[in-house]
Amino acid sequence: MRPGRILVDEASIATRLVEMGDEITADYEGKDLLLVAVLKGAFMVVADLARRIRLPIDIDFMGVSSYGVATQTSGVVRILKDLEQEISGRHVLIVEDIIDSGLTLDYLRRNLEVRQPASLEIATLLLKTGIQRVPIEVKYVGFEIPPDFVVGYGLDLVGKMRNLPYVAVMEEE
Ligand code: PRP
Secondary structure (H helix, E strand, O other): OEEEEEEEOHHHHHHHHHHHHHHHHHHHOOOOEEEEEEEOOOHHHHHHHHOOOOOOOEEEEEEEEEOOOOOOOOOOEEEEEOOOOOOOOOEEEEEEEEEOOOHHHHHHHHHHHOOOOOEEEEEEEEEEOOOOOOOOOOOEEEEEEOOOOEEEOOEOEOOEOOOOOOEEEEEOO
């Protein structure tokens, strides 16, 4: 397998993140906003998206990983690193690189809701259309994509290729 066709190029990502940043800026004006990036995949999108939000936001990280083989999630989520901050009474925006089955976010949402944030919403760069195994309400979506296996811009194949500046579809050699 190797990265093939570019599905979302660098310029399109940059343009869309400006739009998402504008929307988030308008929606959270005057509120205490905490971005929660889901590691590892979201490290790149949160860095770029945060720079497009014109508010004094705070950022924290959660490390999660779903058990399972390389290309398929199992729905069992392990917390590898918890938040360092209290979120009670704060406006929390979870930032993801991709929503696939939706099981990671379903787990995360329930886990964070218990901590009683003032609000809890989701922003994702990529949303695979029509394949979620649980209903997920996503407030900010960068791009809806087909259910191909994609890498780059934070997304990996067995740990590699996260550093590609675009999103590409994996294809056979
Ligand atoms: C990826 C991605 C999401 C999750 C989405 O993370 O970053 O968190 O899968 O899949 P789902 O909607 O089917 O649950 P992964 O578990 O591969 O960990 P990583 O971000 O460290 O690569």
